Amino acid sequence: MQITAEDKKVPPTYSRTNPFQAKVLKNINLNGAGSSKETRHIELSLEGSGLSYNPGDALGIVPSNDPELVASLIEKMEWDEETVVTINKQGETLPLKEALTNFFEITLLSKKILQQAAEFTDNEELKNLVLVENADKLKEYADGRDLLDMLRDFGPWNASAQEMVSLLRKMTPRLYSIASSIAAHPGEVHLTIGAVRYSAHGRDRKGVCSVLVAERVQDGETLPVFVQANKHFHLPESQEKDIIMVGPGTGIAPFRSFIEERAVNKAAGRTWLFFGDQHAASDFLYQDELEKYQQEGVLTKLDAAFSRDTEQKVYVQHKMDENSKELFEWLENGAYFYVCGDKTYMAKDVHNMLLNIIEKEGGKTPEEAESYLNDMKKQGRYQRDVY
Template sequence: MQSTTVDNKVQPTFSRLNPFQAKVLKNVNLNGAGSKKETRHIELSLQGSGLAYVPGDCLGMIPENDPELVAALLEEMKWDPEVPVAISKQGDTLPLKEALTTHFEITLLTKKIVAQAAELSENAELRKLASEENVNQLKEYIDGRDLLDLLRDFGPWKATAQEIVSLLRKMPPRLYSIASSLAAHPEEVHLTIGAVRYEAHGRERKGVCSILCAERLDVGETLPIFIQPNKHFNLPESQDKDIIMVGPGTGIAPFRSFIQERAASKAAGRSWLFFGDQHSATDFLYEDEFEQYQKDGGLSRVTTAFSRDTAEKVYVQHKMLENSKELFEWLENGAYFYVCGDKQYMAKDVNNALIDIIEKEGGMTREAAEAYLNGLQEQGRYQRDVY
């Protein structure tokens, strides 16, 4: 492990393999009473870590599994929670309950896990599901199901706890866009995390990391973290450049970081934020902060879209189209355009709206508008952080 020397003391370098235990300074729900959403604002201390980041970077977090889910697994299989199980090829062991809580991914299934599990069961249905010709049914089965579903659906099992956990992957870290700037909050890192809860296959499901943060993380406790640089999502080098930021929902996170950084450095470039969510009254994340930045001149403009406040749903891309003339003028003037958030729908819709705007306001063909956008991308002036 590399080390750095600080005041003649050797300090370890914290990383994905050696995470820093960051103390929780604050954990609050940003949504108002009556909202259908729960978005946590979490502040962590980096004091003593030597860790640094720039706006656009991500924070890696190594979560623990839901104790209720672990208890349900132990109960289903009638396993002894204290039995030691190997967690590595080197033969390191942990008591089963601890291994299921801290070490293994238990909320996602893969085709490989199901195929290997079939060898540990005499269940004909499972063997059929795992066979080559049923690849589509298998894909459908694993979608939205977890280890508990597999064990419940296809018993009885003749496998030991060790054999079952040997099928599992190590818990992967979860990455979140950093929502703060070190210039504004020295020795701190902030996160904006939406709590994931949904019903599937007759059971309530919970996001591993987001629900740990929402339900089981108190001020004063610690979280294992590391910094994950993001080379493809950064502020312009020149502070004179204008920036346009599109970040609905928790996509706001890196833009809070951008705005804080630019306000702290008194950047000359203008900044325009497009933010969207369900209801203005309950879901306008960081509203007071952004109002203050507008008053202080750190944020030039905020354009909002609250989809459930109107008869017809209005999203950020609609607001972009409403402001197409000015938006194109900003781009022609050298502005950088950023998008953060949902890859499946929002980012595609924003991309299409951008092409529409360039086509219309630039008096171009569709092809020319697409080429213009590709040009922005090549210059690093169209950046996306989508997931």
Template sequence: MQLQVMNSPFNQEQVELLNRLLPTLTESQKVWLSGYIAASSATSVVSAPEQGAQAIESVTPAAAPVQTISKDVTILFGSQTGNSQALAKKAGKALEAKDFKVTVASMNDFKPNNLKKLENLLIVVSTHGEGDPPDNAISFHEFLHGKRAPKLENLRYSVLSLGDSSYEFFCKTGKDFDEKLLELGGTCIYPRVDCDLDFDEPAAEWIEGVINGLSEAQGETATPEAQVSTEAAVESEFSRTNPFRAEVLENLNLNGRGSNKETRHLEISLEGSGLTYQPGDSLGVYPENDPILVDMVIKEMNWNSEETVTLNKQGETRSLKDALISYYEITILTKPIIQKAAELSSNSELKDLVSTGNEDKLKAYLDGHDLLDLLKDFGPWNVSAQEITGILRKMPARLYSIASSLSANPDEVHLTIGAVRYEAHGRERNGVCSILCSERLEPGDTLPVFVQHNENFKLPENPDTPIIMVGPGTGIAPFRSFIQEREETGAEGKSWLFFGDQHFVTDFLYQIEWQKALKDGVLTKMDVAFSRDTAEKVYVQNRMQENSKELYEWLEAGAVVYICGDEKHMAHDVHNTLIDIIEKEGSMSREQAESYLADMQQQKRYQRDVY
């Protein structure tokens, strides 16, 4: 548009100057200039139009009365199993649909010094173990909570936090980030949302809230399309929210006769699903509760098993028995469940259990008790089946490291599942999914499944890179997939496997396959530890110590180290063993060795799939 003399208060010379200047200005310069003129008029800074150029030169940027809000949005994720990463990408797609310029990155890949340059930051992070950040969030978490963290008065942020309410420190990492960003001067775009295992609906609400908050900052009104784009970002086809009913092809016990363990090898068909996976990914399985346990719950409450109950906000209904078998989690209690149960009950002991000051007592009760215990211990109940089911969590999927290569087994996925049986509080207890697979699942049956991609546990891009794999027990699963894949692709890099279990004769999982891989040269080296075969227990970390010199040489040659299995004990011990080896063989101080391993983690040369 050209300015004309006849419809403006400017003379011909001024009009010509403005017509030359205005087309060259950026949007932010136009906003700044309009704000400056408004402010200068109010304070009589400019006494005549011809003084404008000189006056503008004398004004510092701090004096600008109007600032534009950037449409650049950075989304950082901290993810152990891939859920936070998937949600970060969904949020990014939804924002891009609203014309925001989005960068999605792992916290591990983000340079912390760039934090002070950001205007809009979204954090999507899970809490791992007992309140710890996931592996790829550790360094960023430490930076933000350290002395070098910058002031962030210009930062606008929001946090989506994932967790499991059956753990004491539910969503702690997300809470840490939220509180610290606020403390550093950041402004919250949208309140933090803490998600339990069933995170799809609250995550979608958070994405919509963030879009609305950012749009309002732009002076825009969020339209209903924001909701559409949020839904469009959710994966179609088969996914967490739309699992594939996969047929079981094989279900074998890998342990020998007389073993203290039962480890199932499942081969599952993916034919017709369109699902694909890479070595290092997991398979999500939605299990069913044991019908015997469900019958005990119904009998305890004298309910009618055919009574209809409403499951969710959408109004879906099922019979009570079907709902307790396939929809609700009944084997794990959480603090929110106990608190809601106390509101339904007149039992003074239950109310005392959730009262302030009894946190340790409540924590002790949560350990090992289930819904049947709760109903037995604090009865009688004057409540309906609908009221009780209304306080329960939806059945969460169980994630299992995939034990096969899709290249080697087209249209199939294999799992390695250890049967969980134990006694607690006077009753025999069973793992929901593992005992379903062990006792009630036959070839020809189907399971609802989906693929959980995990970019944090992947083979190196360069097939010549050596790899060191540590996987005792069922932790062996992903390494079977690694070796199958490297055989299919003809990878030349050396490979070293550390495996451990109780007894050589009965518990050497996939023994024949490993021996063949060694013979064929697909597996370079294997060290095993069977803890119950000798008077002194020997574990994988002991075998690592025995080979410390060679192991350190592999590290110096660029090897990538992978650990899979139990987090509380094995992974912790192996981590410390690696530091011991680096300290000893590298002639380093403890601090230097820890830094060496941290650098490996930063370079994706130290990856863990632990649970």
């Protein structure tokens, strides 16, 4: 009997270009009443995907745009949503509405888009803005604005729907640190996503993927996903090693996966978590789980900082300072130090505090502290997942 390819049924490999449609099993808000934040805990099924991951890896989601924003664009330009447009060099086509919803990036403006769009209008202001000598003004305009702003600000336009979409970039997947261990949740992947909402330039703005997840994805529906390995952020190979984790806000995500993994493996190494957010009552993400791990001894130490509960704002780096002697002892004992979260402020403050602690507790000069930290980096003992 001859075995055909049909009989073998090779499972497809899912990737960035061929994402897996993962079913949403659970989607809840982790923040309590009165919080100014909305942080979603999402559980997705990977069943039948063949996908696996390690603690520290990220999950990519290929999002779709806000239907209200798409409708506003079509209305502004008086386009027919059924108009068929070519979306790429391969000549593939989609109806305009679907192309703007699922294929193109419409919430970000680039210098290139503005420069090319200037050819489709007689608007002097835009023609002036794209001049070489106005590069700074152009950058400033593009920052925090989207396609709808541009279309409203610089018309009238003499461009077809096809000419306009040809300016746009393909939708980029959004990457999120995985918040679960596959050993603890076989066939599942969990995420911790903060909904991004803000006002700028006279309009309310929404994060493309975070608000899709917060407002429009129900249990039972699917999200297109793929796993993105992160070789520079992972648990120590030895289960004997101590780990110190600093993860305020959604930066807690990979550390939930680290802790779950260590719980399953009954790791001997000690585990210390620094968590921070605004209010203890409403923003202590995964509090029950973390306290249970602490009672069970999986989490050796848990230090939480809530910046809005006291007159003086207390952040994770202040908690590190309060525990400086013990923290340095852990480092001297070979502990691995991890940071996840905001790159602009938090990660810098944590880095500087770490140097202070090494200097103060180790009796070192600033140069020696710097070199101590560099040695930790070389040994893979100082790892950051910042964004």
